[in-house]
Amino acid sequence: MTASEKILKNKNLRVTAIRQQVLDIVIGAKAAVSQKSIESDLQDFDRITLYRTLKAFEEKGIIHKIEDGTGLLKFAMCADC
Numbered sequence: 001m002t003a004s005e006k007i008l009k010n011k012n013l014r015v016t017a018i019r020q021q022v023l024d025i026v027i028g029a030k031a032a033v034s035q036k037s038i039e040s041d042l043q044d045f046d047r048i049t050l051y052r053t054l055k056a057f058e059e060k061g062i063i064h065k066i067e068d069g070t071g072l073l074k075f076a077m078c079a080d081c
């Protein structure tokens with residue numbers, strides 16, 4: 001079982017390909033990543049699904065939003081959210 005699968009199961013979220021891909025991108029990032037950056041790393045996705053995935057991750061305390069000072073929102077893994 002991969003790290004992303006464990007996180008999703010522990011947070012009672014269904015394990016889907018898009019959720020795993022997004023989580024792997026955020027986990028693998030050395031710094032907070034923008035939605036545009038996540039989009040560029042995904043191969044085949046629907047923007048609505050990506051938006052809902054990020055929202056679900058935030059609601060479950062997997063990721064959190066960060067404003068980088070330029071008005072751009074970025075996402076990072078939660079340590080203790």
